[in-house]
Amino acid sequence: MSEPRPGGAPLIEVRGVTKVYEGGSKTAAVSSLSVAFEAGEFSAIAGPSGSGKTTLLNIIGTLDRPTHGEVRYEGRRVSHLPREEAADFRLRSLGFVFQAYNLIPVLTAVENVEYPLVLQKVPGAERRSRALEVLSWVGLESFASRRPDGLSGGQQQRVAVARSIVHRPMVVLADEPTANLDSKTAASLLDAMEALNRERGVTFIFSSHDSAVLARARRVVRMHDGRLVP
Amino acid sequence: MFPAGQQAGNMLRLAWRNVWRNRRRSVITTSSLGFGLAAIMFGQSLIKTLQTQLVEKATGSITGHLQVQHRSIKDYKFPDRYLQSPERAEAALRASPGVTVFGKRIHLTGLVSTPAGSVGALVCAVEPDKERLITTMADHLTSGRYLGGEARGIVMGEKLAQRLDLRLGEKAVVMAQAEDGSMGAGAFRLTGLYRTGSTAFDSQLIYIPLAAAQELLAVGGKVNHLTAKVADLRQVDRIKRDLAEALGAERDLQVLSWKDIDHEIVGIQRYQDGLLTIVLAVVFLIVALGILNTLLMSLFERIREFGVLMAIGARPAWVMELVLFEAALLGLIGSAVGLLGGSAVIAYFGRWGLPLPLGDAISYFMPFPSVVYLRPAWPSHLTAALCVMAVSLAAALAPALRAGRLRPAEALRHV
Numbered sequence: 125m126s127e128p129r130p131g132g133a134p135l136i137e138v139r140g141v142t143k144v145y146e147g148g149s150k151t152a153a154v155s156s157l158s159v160a161f162e163a164g165e166f167s168a169i170a171g172p173s174g175s176g177k178t179t180l181l182n183i184i185g186t187l188d189r190p191t192h193g194e195v196r197y198e199g200r201r202v203s204h205l206p207r208e209e210a211a212d213f214r215l216r217s218l219g220f221v222f223q224a225y226n227l228i229p230v231l232t233a234v235e236n237v238e239y240p241l242v243l244q245k246v247p248g249a250e251r252r253s254r255a256l257e258v259l260s261w262v263g264l265e266s267f268a269s270r271r272p273d274g275l276s277g278g279q280q281q282r283v284a285v286a287r288s289i290v291h292r293p294m295v296v297l298a299d300e301p302t303a304n305l306d307s308k309t310a311a312s313l314l315d316a317m318e319a320l321n322r323e324r325g326v327t328f329i330f331s332s333h334d335s336a337v338l339a340r341a342r343r344v345v346r347m348h349d350g351r352l353v354p
Numbered sequence: 355m356f357p358a359g360q361q362a363g364n365m366l367r368l369a370w371r372n373v374w375r376n377r378r379r380s381v382i383t384t385s386s387l388g389f390g391l392a393a394i395m396f397g398q399s400l401i402k403t404l405q406t407q408l409v410e411k412a413t414g415s416i417t418g419h420l421q422v423q424h425r426s427i428k429d430y431k432f433p434d435r436y437l438q439s440p441e442r443a444e445a446a447l448r449a450s451p452g453v454t455v456f457g458k459r460i461h462l463t464g465l466v467s468t469p470a471g472s473v474g475a476l477v478c479a480v481e482p483d484k485e486r487l488i489t490t491m492a493d494h495l496t497s498g499r500y501l502g503g504e505a506r507g508i509v510m511g512e513k514l515a516q517r518l519d520l521r522l523g524e525k526a527v528v529m530a531q532a533e534d535g536s537m538g539a540g541a542f543r544l545t546g547l548y549r550t551g552s553t554a555f556d557s558q559l560i561y562i563p564l565a566a567a568q569e570l571l572a573v574g575g576k577v578n579h580l581t582a583k584v585a586d587l588r589q590v591d592r593i594k595r596d597l598a599e600a601l602g603a604e605r606d607l608q609v610l611s612w613k614d615i616d617h618e619i620v621g622i623q624r625y626q627d628g629l630l631t632i633v634l635a636v637v638f639l640i641v642a643l644g645i646l647n648t649l650l651m652s653l654f655e656r657i658r659e660f661g662v663l664m665a666i667g668a669r670p671a672w673v674m675e676l677v678l679f680e681a682a683l684l685g686l687i688g689s690a691v692g693l694l695g696g697s698a699v700i701a702y703f704g705r706w707g708l709p710l711p712l713g714d715a716i717s718y719f720m721p722f723p724s725v726v727y728l729r730p731a732w733p734s735h736l737t738a739a740l741c742v743m744a745v746s747l748a749a750a751l752a753p754a755l756r757a758g759r760l761r762p763a764e765a766l767r768h769v
Contacts, residue, residue, distance in 0.1 A: 182762075182763040182766075185665070187664075187665055187761075187762040187763040187766065188761070188762070188763035207669075207670055208669050208670065208671070211664060211667055211668060211669040211670065211672075212667070212669070214665065214666065214667045215666070215667020215668075216667070218667075219666075220662075220665045220666060222662070222665075222766065224658075226658065226659070226662040226766075228368075228659060228662070228663075229375070229659075230368070230371035230372055230375055231368070231371070239663075239666060240666050240667055242361075242364045243666070243667045243668055243672070244667075245361060287666065291667075
């Protein structure tokens with residue numbers, strides 16, 4: 125996993141990012157936003173619904189392009205990469221956890237976890253071994269052969285977390301990872317994420333509007349109407 | 355475009371499971387593909403069988419595979435000019451490696467008479483031993499025997515004999531115009547009766563030995579054409595060219611294949627092929643629309659999933675390949691179902707026959723069965739199966755491009 129960097133450029137640097145959606149009327153989901161994240165962080169982006177958290181995470185994750193501004197990883201500008209290069213960047217450097225789990229329904233838990241390694245063309249035996257290892261980290265090794273519809277919501281989200289770290293990314297971006305979970309399951313998931321951060325050095329940036337979840341973050345970046353607020 | 359090795363295996367596994375994600379839809383899609391292909395195969399087999407039988411019956415009844423006629427002849431079915439030196443044509447035919455047998459003939463119109471009356475007929479004067487090997491008329495005998503035993507024997511259809519009130523062993527007089535314009539006449543004893551089922555053959559054709567006809571017509575050793583059979587009918591054009599080259603110096607001779615003589619059959623074949631092409635195009639269009647519909651529905655249902663795949667690092671091209679893989683699998687399964695179903699239908703009608711009213715119509719002009727026994731046309735069937743695959747892939751191009759162009763963030767927002 126990524127180690128905290130001794131100096132130089134931050135792991136992630138968001139510079140003056142604005143995102144305007146061209147709909148019936150132009151709406152700025154994020155406005156002139158700048159923020160930086162260091163390796164090893166366990167940080168949260170907080171804010172009410174519509175504050176721009178998901179948009180910011182999508183832009184940080186190269187899933188969307190900013191209208192203005194840029195995003196840099198270790199000094200490298202990634203926000204305007206061509207689509208194929210952006211996909212390669214995500215494959216090598218980023219992990220994602222989504223609010224709705226978003227596992228591939230036709231694949232088993234272990235197959236879901238190993239899919240980033242499939243895309244990386246890692247040989248089958250190594251792939252399976254690494255996928256089972258990270259499943260054990262999130263306590264699901266005995267559920268490896270189950271398909272998503274045979275897992276609870278909390279278990280599916282743990283599989284999603286395992287998938288997000290199996291390829292040893294620089295950072296895991298989690299968009300409201302506990303929003304669909306009950307408080308006990310949410311706490312358990314956050315325990316798992318925290319342990320991965322503490323013990324394995326995985327950098328997590330997650331969004332939430334739940335104060336109980338935000339309380340677990342070591343740093344909270346607050347947003348309102350697309351801007352950072354103190 | 356498609357990935358190789360282990361990557362292909364992984365994508366194939368995912369595509370396979372995606373195909374069966376909506377089992378009912380995939381079963382309907384592959385079944386309709388299979389049904390379409392089976393219908394195409396049935397049509398191909400029926401038309402190819404009909405075409406083959408038309409050629410076999412036409413060449414096997416009278417035409418033969420090749421003929422050498424006088425160059426001035428325009429109506430190839432009635433070569434009424436004599437070859438001055440048929441031995442040159444005989445030599446060329448004998449030397450041709452593709453020709454298995456050939457015989458000399460005189461065909462001319464004449465009159466056959468008995469005390470009961472006179473009837474116009476096409477007189478076919480043949481070399482009996484060779485004619486047996488060239489045409490199948492001897493196989494249609496219902497009573498008596500074929501030519502060969504008697505120098506002045508005559509074989510005719512049952513209908514004609516009935517009209518002439520002629521029975522086996524009785525005599526009929528054949529009259530025809532000799533080369534010098536005089537009328538030649540001779541008595542012939544009925545040695546055999548045949549029934550082909552063809553009105554034209556059974557009531558208008560008579561067979562007599564060539565030597566007797568030459569004597570009757572006072573033409574010496576002359577004939578008005580030679581007919582040959584080749585070992586492989588598919589080579590007939592090449593053999594015709596070779597023979598024409600070999601006879602190049604003989605300016606009064608022309609070599610004709612059955613396609614020149616029975617050109618109406620070639621026309622029928624072209625018409626049928628054209629019709630089949632139109633049917634194929636319609637079926638392929640339906641196949642394409644079926645696949646397109648399935649893939650578009652599947653794409654719409656899985657937009658969010660494609661977004662996830664792209665988020666975790668799948669390139670747009672990879673997503674496109676996945677959609678194409680799924681289409682290829684649908685096409686492959688549909689083709690397999692179609693090949694099995696089509697083969698079973700063809701095997702059934704190959705074993706039990708297919709009643710065909712068209713056969714009765716054709717049999718007026720030539721011996722033709724009213725029941726056809728289908729034969730598989732494998733090259734055409736396999737081409738059709740490949741076309742189903744290709745059409746499946748072509749129909750998948752638009753959904754694949756659409757999937758590849760999805761923006762991950764938008765796809766993830768899709769509900």
